[in-house]
Amino acid sequence: QVQLVQSGAEVRKPGASVKVSCKASGYTFTAYFMHWVRQAPGQGLEWMGRISPNTGGTTYAQKFQGRVTMTRDTSITTAYMELTRLGPDDTAFYYCARVDSDLSFDSWGQGTLVTVSS
Amino acid sequence: DIQMTQSPSSLSVSVGDRVTITCRASQTISTYLHWYQQRPGTAPKLLIYTASNLKRGVPSRFSGSGSGTDFTLTITSLQPEDFATYYCHQSYSTPFTFGQGTRLEIK
Numbered sequence: 001q002v003q004l005v006q007s008g009a010e011v012r013k014p015g016a017s018v019k020v021s022c023k024a025s026g027y028t029f030t031a032y033f034m035h036w037v038r039q040a041p042g043q044g045l046e047w048m049g050r051i052s053p054n055t056g057g058t059t060y061a062q063k064f065q066g067r068v069t070m071t072r073d074t075s076i077t078t079a080y081m082e083l084t085r086l087g088p089d090d091t092a093f094y095y096c097a098r099v100d101s102d103l104s105f106d107s108w109g110q111g112t113l114v115t116v117s118s
Numbered sequence: 119d120i121q122m123t124q125s126p127s128s129l130s131v132s133v134g135d136r137v138t139i140t141c142r143a144s145q146t147i148s149t150y151l152h153w154y155q156q157r158p159g160t161a162p163k164l165l166i167y168t169a170s171n172l173k174r175g176v177p178s179r180f181s182g183s184g185s186g187t188d189f190t191l192t193i194t195s196l197q198p199e200d201f202a203t204y205y206c207h208q209s210y211s212t213p214f215t216f217g218q219g220t221r222l223e224i225k
Contacts, residue, residue, distance in 0.1 A: 035214070045162065045205055047214040061213045095161055103209035104152040104167035111161050 002026040004096050004109035011115045012086050019082040020112045022096030029077035030054040033099045036070065036081045038092040039111075046092075050099070051079060086116045120144050120208050124217025130225045137193040139220045141206035146186045150210035153182055153191045156219075157202045165204075166191065196222070 007021040022034065036048040049060035051070040058070050069082045079096055094112045097105035121144035131137055141151065149169040154162035164173050166182035169189055179194045193200055201224055206217040 044219050045207070045216040047212075047216070050212075059212055099209070100167070102168045102171075103150055104164055105154070105162070105207070106164050106167070106173070108161035108163070 002098065002107045004098060004107055006094075006096060006109040006112045009113040009115070011117065013118055014087055014116055016086050016116075017082060017084040018086060018114050019080055020094050020096075020114070022079045022081075022109050024053075024077045024079065024098070027098075029072075030074060034070075034072070034079040035097045035099055035105065036068075037095045037097055037105070039095070040089070040092040043092075048081070048094075053077075053079065083114075086114075088116050090114065091116045119213055120147060120211060120215050122206055122208055122215050122217040124206055124220055126220060127218060128221040128223060130223045131196055132225045133196055133198055135196045137196055137200075137222065139191045139204055139206075141184075141189045141191070141217050143187045143189075143208055143210075147208045147210035149185050150208055151182075151184065151189045152207045152209065153180075154205045154207060155200075155202045156205065162205060 003025045005023045010018050012018050030053045033050050035050040038046050051058045053072045067084050072079045096109040098107040100106040123142045125140050151169045153166040155165050156162040165176050165180050170182045181192050183190050201222050203219045203221045205219050
């Protein structure tokens with residue numbers, strides 16, 4: 001069965017960076033785009049961007065352009081999302097989500113809480 | 119960017135009730151509209167894809183309809199495990215966007 005397992009919670013100071021991983025299993029990793037979505041505590045869902053595990057090509061939401069980098073390592077079927085110049089507003093759960101052929105998020109990681117605090 | 123307007127933002131309902139949640143897109147999105155359920159402390163879970171298709175394993179009391187700009191999620195005979203927050207999501211074009219969410223509360 002499809003599984004996306006994310007790295008553990010992180011605490012960072014303002015101005016720092018964080019890199020979250022998402023280990024995929026149960027399917028052909030390179031066949032499905034991986035997206036990243038975040039959710040501030042008590043708030044809604046916000047799309048950050050996507051990566052093609054096949055080509056490494058990325059598309060980022062304009063809001064995060066210049067601060068986010070999505071990468072992947074096909075040898076270990078893992079996707080990564082790095083966010084730099086963190087501020088308190090970046091405190092959120094970060095989710096990886098696989099997109100199916102109909103462009104729905106059919107599988108999600110369990111989420112990684114990133115806390116930004118001085 | 120395509121704006122998704124979901125209503126209501128919250129609903130106080132009872133077990134056994136019928137619930138309808140609406141989602142309106144700021145421009146046509148064909149049927150690239152999906153519905154998710156999120157229980158507290160967990161990741162969202164796909165319920166309905168491409169407007170009206172029930173994901174395998176999701177109870178048949180959930181249904182979706184619509185195309186273009188107006189969509190609905192209906193839950194017939196609400197069960198205790200259905201008290202959660204529901205989100206619509208458009209994947210017609212990037213940036214993908216979500217509705218603000220509808221929280222179902224126990225009356």
